Amino acid sequence: MRQSPYLPNRPLKVAVLGSSGAVGSELLKILEQRDFPISELVLLSSERSEGKKIIWKDEELVTKKTTKEEFKNLDLVLASAGGSISKKWLSTIIDQNALLIDNSSAFRLDKNVPLIVPEVNGSEVLNHDGVIANPNCTTILLTLVLAPLNKLSTIQRVIVSTYQSVSGAGQLAMEELKLLTEQYLQGNPQKSEVLPYSLAFNLFLHNSPMLSNNYCEEEMKMVNETRKILNIADLKLSATCVRVPVLRAHSESINIEFADEVEPKDALEELKKSPGIEVIEDYKNNRFPMPNDVMGRDNVAVGRLRTDISQSHGLELWLCGDQIRKGAALNAVQIAELLIPKK
Template structure:
C-alpha cells in the first residue's frame, strides 16, 4: 500500500480488515521520511518501508493513495513486477487504456486493464451510483450538478484545521487558514482547484469528463459547480437530470431504492431528507427529495449525500480490488 498514513490510507487499512480481504502479506510503503514508522493492523504491528522498485517484487496488488506524482513515479516498477495498481489519484483517470471504475456501475471495465485501474473522483463516484439505475431505464440527455464538498476532500489536515478554526471563531479570534486557501469555519467558498480555459475549475471538469467515461456517454451534456462547505466529512450534491422522455417520480424512487450501494431517505411529512451526518462512516450513498423539475417535464431533481473518504475513495478502491479476486 502506498500512502497508508493519510485519511484515505487509514480508511483503506480499516476496510481491508472489516471486509476480510484475503491478504497474505501487507506491505506499507512510503518515502524515506516515513520509513520506520509503525502501524497497527489486524492485530499486527507493521513497519513502514521505504518505497523502491524492489519493494513491489512478489506483490499482486498495490492500493495507491499517496498522490498523482507518486503514482506516476512508481507505475512502471509496479507493472513490471506483475502487480495491478488501483490508483486513487487523478493521474491516470482519463488516460486511454486505463479503466475508470465504479463497481456497481461498470464492473466489467476493470478487467480491461494493463496494470493500472483508476479510482474516480469522490464526487463522481457518489453521483454515478445514483445516475446509473436511472440511465439504464431511460436515456439521459443532460446533467446539472452542484456539489457541497466537506473538508475531508482536502485531507486529514484540512479536517483538523476546520475543527481548530471553528474553535477560534467561537472564541472571538480571527481564523487564519494554512491548509486551505480560505477558512472554512462558518464559511464556504467555490472549489479552489485551478481554473481551466473554459472558466470551469479542475474539480468541476473532473466530474464532467469522468462521468462521461464511466457511463460510456462521451457526448452527455453536463455542467457542474463545486463548492467547499464547513462540513467535516461527507459530500452532498444537488442533481438535475434531463431524460429523453418524462420519468415518473415514483418509478425513479423505486429504482434508486433497489440500486446497489444506494439507500433512499425520504420523509416529506417531517421534511427530512439526507444529511452528511446520515452517511458519515457508512457505505451507502443516500438519496432523497426526488421530484419533478417544474421547469422541464423530462427532468428530475434529487439530493444525495455520501461519505467522501469511504465510498468516495477507500471503499470504491477495495471493491475494485475485490472484482479482481479469483472466483473460488
C-alpha cells in the same frame, strides 16, 4: 495485457501507497473489515511519514519509505499518494506483474485504463493492462445514482452542484477545520494554512486550478469522468463544486433531464433496488439525507426526488456519501474484489 487480468487465487501481498493519509488509513480499515485475502501488508509512505506505527489486525506494522525494493513480489498496490507518485512508480509495479489501483487523477482519462465504479461498469474491470483508475469522489457518488436512472430513460443533460467536505483536501485539512472552528468560537478567528481560506463557519468555491473555460479542474473531472464511466461521450453535464465545513461526507444537488418523462416514484423504486444506495425520504417531516447519515458508512443516501417544474422530462434529487469510504477507499477495495477469482 497481463497473462490473466485476475489477481492470483491465494492470499495476496498488498501494498498501500500513501498509507498514512486520510484515504490510506481508511483503506487499512476496509481491508480488515471486509477480510480481504492478504498474506502480507506493506505500508508505504513518504520519507516524512516513515517509521509511523500502525495497528492492523492486532499486529503492529511500521510505515516504510517508498523505494523500488519495497515493490518486490507484490500482487496489488492500492495507491492514494497523488498523481506524480503513481506515475513515478507505475513501471516498477508493472515490472513486478502487480496490479495498481490508483486513487489519483493520473490515469483516469487514459483510453487504455478502465475507470471503474463496480456497481456501474464493473464488467469493464477485466480490460486492464496492470492499472485501474479509481474515479474522483464526487464522480463516484454521481454515477452511482445516474446509472440506474439511465435505465428508465436516456439521460440528456445533468446539472450538479456539490457541497464537498474538507476530507477531500486530506487529513491536515480535517484537523485544521476542527482547530479553526474552535478558535472562531473563542473569538479568535485565524487564517487557514492548509486551504486558501478558512472553512470555519464559511464555504468557498472549489480551489482546484481554474481552467481556460472558467470551470475549475474539479468540475471538469466530474464532466469527463462521468462521460467515460457511463459511456456517454456527448453527455451534457455542468458542475459547480463548493467546499463546505463538513468533515468527511460530500453532498450533491442534481438536476437531470431525460429523453422521456420519468416519474419520481419510478425513479425512487429503481434507486431502492440499486446496490450501494439507500433512500432517506420523508416529506411530511422534511427529512432527507444529511452528511451525518453517511459518515463512516458505505451506502450513498438519496432523497427529495421531485419533478423539475421548470422543464419537461426533468427530475431533481439530493444525495450524501462518505468521501473517504465510497468516494475513495471502499471503491478501490471493491475494484480489487472483482478481480479475485470466484471459487
